[in-house]
Amino acid sequence: xxxxxxxxxxxxxxxxxxxxxxxxxxxxxxxxxxxxxxxxxxxxxxxxxxxxxxxxxxxxxxxxxxxxxxxxxxxxxxxxxxxxxxxxxxxxxxxxxxxxxxxxxxxxxxxxxxxxxxxxxxxxxxxxxxxxxxxxxxxxxxxxxxxxxxxxxxxxxxxxxxxxxxxxxxxxxxxxxxxxxxxxxxxxxxxxxxxxxxxxxxxxxxxxxxxxxxxxxxxxxxxxxxxxxxxxxxxxxxxxxxxxxxxxxxxxxxxxxxxxxxxxxxxxxxxxxxxxxxxxxxxxxxxxxxxxxxxxxxxxxxxxxxxxxxxxxxxxxxxxxxxxxxxxxxxxxxxxxxxxxxxxxxxxxxxxxxxxxxxxxxxxxx
Numbered sequence: 164x165x166x167x168x169x170x171x172x173x174x175x176x177x178x179x180x181x182x183x184x185x186x187x188x189x190x191x192x193x194x195x196x197x198x199x200x201x202x203x204x205x206x207x208x209x210x211x212x213x214x215x216x217x218x219x220x221x222x223x224x225x226x227x228x229x230x231x232x233x234x235x236x237x238x239x240x241x242x243x244x245x246x247x248x249x250x251x252x253x254x255x256x257x258x259x260x261x262x263x264x265x266x267x268x269x270x271x272x273x274x275x276x277x278x279x280x281x282x283x284x285x286x287x288x289x290x291x292x293x294x295x296x297x298x299x300x301x302x303x304x305x306x307x308x309x310x311x312x313x314x315x316x317x318x319x320x321x322x323x324x325x326x327x328x329x330x331x332x333x334x335x336x337x338x339x340x341x342x343x344x345x346x347x348x349x350x351x352x353x354x355x356x357x358x359x360x361x362x363x364x365x366x367x368x369x370x371x372x373x374x375x376x377x378x379x380x381x382x383x384x385x386x387x388x389x390x391x392x393x394x395x396x397x398x399x400x401x402x403x404x405x406x407x408x409x410x411x412x413x414x415x416x417x418x419x420x421x422x423x424x425x426x427x428x429x430x431x432x433x434x435x436x437x438x439x440x441x442x443x444x445x446x447x448x449x450x451x452x453x454x455x456x457x458x459x460x461x462x463x464x465x466x467x468x469x470x471x472x473x474x475x476x477x478x479x480x481x482x483x484x485x486x487x488x489x490x491x492x493x494x495x496x497x498x499x500x501x502x503x504x505x506x507x508x509x510x511x512x513x514x515x516x517x518x519x520x521x522x523x524x525x526x527x528x529x
Contacts, residue, residue: 311524380404474503491528
């Protein structure tokens with residue numbers, strides 16, 4: 164009986180093995196599907212074998228900025244990138260200063276550009292930067308508009324508001340930036356109203372990148388007005404040499420120094436004429452992305468001018484930007500404007516050298 168059961172068990176096992184082998188032979192071997200690249204998107208493949216669709220924003224200092232259709236703007240090191248494909252022509256800058264453009268593929272440690280049916284290949288190690296080659300594309304531009312308002316009513320009425328605008332256009336070889344700040348404060352009662360703050364500052368510059376660290380601020384212009392400092396209008400025009408201390412996905416830190424020319428008209432002074440002066444300008448801009456939701460900015464500018472024009476003028480801005488809904492953010496900013504020797508008005512009331520402001524505002528970035 165025992166032998167009979169053993170024989171039956173042996174036959175069942177053999178039948179199961181034969182069935183499994185026949186089943187495996189009939190089952191198709193799974194293969195990784197070949198992705199279909201929609202021309203509506205740029206495509207990024209990670210070393211984890213994941214594909215992301217979206218937009219190539221830019222690449223500087225070996226940091227690729229990619230706007231994923233699903234996950235938003237992300238930064239990637241090349242060591243995490245397996246493949247990159249563009250849907251539009253891209254401009255790339257190489258370590259020897261050469262700039263070329265075309266349909267872009269990055270794969271297997273090589274940069275491939277296809278333009279007019281011609282294919283060019285470069286080592287990935289020679290790549291300095293990537294930006295869109297289409298001048299009309301919005302990806303070349305970034306902008307931000309902020310508004311802070313404080314309204315008080317009762318025995319006296321008080322209105323305070325601050326408007327800030329920032330815009331920047333960047334390519335592999337140059338950068339154009341403009342900033343505008345307008346701060347106004349007015350108090351009133353039944354008898355009269357009084358403007359306590361009326362300050363306007365517009366600053367713009369054009370940079371040309373000579374190398375990965377050195378750039379020339381070809382031209383910089385500033386228009387400034389401050390009622391409390393007795394400045395009706397001040398124009399500054401100059402040029403300077405700049406240096407990137409750091410420039411990566413989290414930190415951008417620049418220094419500039421150079422000569423400039425300053426012309427100032429006052430609301431009222433003893434002579435009633437404008438002052439003109441040669442100047443030496445110094446500036447630094449430090450921007451730090453603390454996290455995906457929090458940014459820190461420090462912007463400082465100083466000009467050495469003649470004593471008649473105030474000796475030294477300073478503009479300092481620092482603060483935090485908190486993103487809370489998509490492209491909306493809350494800004495907490497501190498401003499300091501200082502003129503070492505303010506010009507005395509006709510009434511001989513010398514303005515205070517320092518003006519401080521601490522401002523909360525809501526901004527939209529696009």
